[in-house]
Amino acid sequence: MGKPKIACYWAASCGGCDVSVLDIGSKLADIVEQVEIVFWPIALDFKYKDVEAMPDQSIDICLFNGGIRNEENEHMAKLLRRKSKILIAYGACAYLGGILGLANLATLKELFSRVYRETPSTVNPENTVPQPTVKVKEGELKLSPLLEYLKPLNEVVEVDYYIPGCPPIGEKAWEALIALIKGEKPPKGTVLTADERTVCDSCPRVKEEKKIKELKRIYQVIPDPEKCFLEQGIICMGPATRGGCDAQCIKAGLPCKGCFGPAPNVEDQGARMLSALASIVEVNSEEEAKRFAESVADPAGTFYLFSLPSSMLKRRVK
Amino acid sequence: MRGWKLVAEEFTPKIIGFTCNWCTYAAADLAGTSRMQYPPNLRLVRVMCSGRVSPEFVLKAFQLGADGVFIGGCHLGDCHYIHGNFKAITRYYLLKKMLQQFGIEPERVRFNFISAAEGEAFTQAVKDFTEQLKRLGPLRPSGGEGSGEA
Numbered sequence: 001m002g003k004p005k006i007a008c009y010w011a012a013s014c015g016g017c018d019v020s021v022l023d024i025g026s027k028l029a030d031i032v033e034q035v036e037i038v039f040w041p042i043a044l045d046f047k048y049k050d051v052e053a054m055p056d057q058s059i060d061i062c063l064f065n066g067g068i069r070n071e072e073n074e075h076m077a078k079l080l081r082r083k084s085k086i087l088i089a090y091g092a093c094a095y096l097g098g099i100l101g102l103a104n105l106a107t108l109k110e111l112f113s114r115v116y117r118e119t120p121s122t123v124n125p126e127n128t129v130p131q132p133t134v135k136v137k138e139g140e141l142k143l144s145p146l147l148e149y150l151k152p153l154n155e156v157v158e159v160d161y162y163i164p165g166c167p168p169i170g171e172k173a174w175e176a177l178i179a180l181i182k183g184e185k186p187p188k189g190t191v192l193t194a195d196e197r198t199v200c201d202s203c204p205r206v207k208e209e210k211k212i213k214e215l216k217r218i219y220q221v222i223p224d225p226e227k228c229f230l231e232q233g234i235i236c237m238g239p240a241t242r243g244g245c246d247a248q249c250i251k252a253g254l255p256c257k258g259c260f261g262p263a264p265n266v267e268d269q270g271a272r273m274l275s276a277l278a279s280i281v282e283v284n285s286e287e288e289a290k291r292f293a294e295s296v297a298d299p300a301g302t303f304y305l306f307s308l309p310s311s312m313l314k315r316r317v318k
Numbered sequence: 319m320r321g322w323k324l325v326a327e328e329f330t331p332k333i334i335g336f337t338c339n340w341c342t343y344a345a346a347d348l349a350g351t352s353r354m355q356y357p358p359n360l361r362l363v364r365v366m367c368s369g370r371v372s373p374e375f376v377l378k379a380f381q382l383g384a385d386g387v388f389i390g391g392c393h394l395g396d397c398h399y400i401h402g403n404f405k406a407i408t409r410y411y412l413l414k415k416m417l418q419q420f421g422i423e424p425e426r427v428r429f430n431f432i433s434a435a436e437g438e439a440f441t442q443a444v445k446d447f448t449e450q451l452k453r454l455g456p457l458r459p460s461g462g463e464g465s466g467e468a
């Protein structure tokens with residue numbers, strides 16, 4: 001038997017996931033000895049037709065990062081699913097939709113008009129908007145058409161495992177890969193490199209009583225470095241988010257943004273966080289409750305920063 | 319698909335209601351035993367306290383095809399568990415704000431404080447809510463089946 005074959009692919013993502021694969025530094029050289037990388041657009045010169053030419057199921061593990069936002073993404077997801085024994089949704093975007101998924105709160109039409117007409121920095125007097133096909137003198141150029149909404153990978157193909165994070169932790173991801181290569185078989189659908197508990201469980205900060213009067217945003221105060229963010233009135237997604245990140249952001253002085261996705265047994269990360277936050281506010285009247293709600297600047301964007309396309313509502317309803 | 323046909327006939331909104339055991343559910347009971355009339359659109363779920371109603375319940379209802387969600391609890395200060403309805407009302411206002419971002423009219427969720435003695439207030443709330451939802455028309459959830467494109 002030859003070396004295990006690995007593929008990495010990026011769909012609608014920022015490139016950070018690919019970089020996280022390289023995050024392990026010089027250890028990568030050892031690992032690359034043990035595996036054969038057969039496809040990795042960001043690093044190696046393979047073409048789509050090379051993948052098409054591979055026999056089905058010939059890739060041992062495919063790390064797929066990015067959400068499904070255009071027809072090309074969808075096509076590649078289906079192709080790589082066919083060619084791979086194990087398909088892993090790698091990173092928050094493939095797993096949950098990710099930050100790009102926030103665009104699901106707008107329709108495609110609104111998105112185009114926002115980006116190509118309305119933003120303060122847009123200067124576009126000729127109203128140029130990208131088209132799926134355009135004729136130039138050398139011939140016809142094609143751009144993959146966008147889908148109406150962004151979908152997480154598992155809405156398009158069957159996914160075997162998930163590796164969470166924005167980006168994932170490279171070291172842990174490789175450990176998980178090596179374990180799979182050695183033949184370990186966690187149950188299908190397992191979220192690898194993650195805990196079965198919340199971020200709060202691994203957070204080193206002191207937690208006393210959660211009771212706040214109002215919210216503070218991180219630029220308005222200098223947070224106490226020892227004390228629970230929520231107790232200081234700063235939104236921290238810890239209670240609704242899966243642990244496994246070793247509370248990296250929190251240790252660096254930033255509240256959790258939720259990139260590991262919903263905690264185990266939480267169906268909807270955003271709704272759960274909304275609930276947790278509202279429960280710690282001290283209000284004495286309906287008026288105060290209303291005022292508090294108004295003070296949350298962008299509830300959907302805050303509570304679903306990484307998980308909107310895989311939430312219960314998934315996107316703008318109408 | 320689901321919604322459009324109904325509109326043409328006459329739209330009958332589906333309402334899921336969560337009412338607390340100690341006040342609003344008892345009010346619904348009173349309305350029933352007193353044979354008060356109210357629209358049949360409401361499907362009631364009894365919970366121990368309005369504070370038990372997680373926003374996930376509300377989203378789930380919408381996902382599965384509800385057009386509106388009703389939450390009923392004790393008057394502020396009367397909650398059997400003291401602070402339950404304060405938490406509930408805070409969630410409620412925050413959820414309404416968030417639903418708007420999803421293009422769901424905030425009026426599709428309604429919270430009323432109704433004590434065990436207020437059968438009349440309960441029936442009135444259901445009547446008003448049903449009327450309001452009729453005006454709003456059906457909600458087409460994008461999460462569940464029968465989803466339509468926006």
Ligand code: FES
Binds near residue numbers: 338340367400403
């Ligand atoms: S018991 Fe009725 S609202 Fe808490």
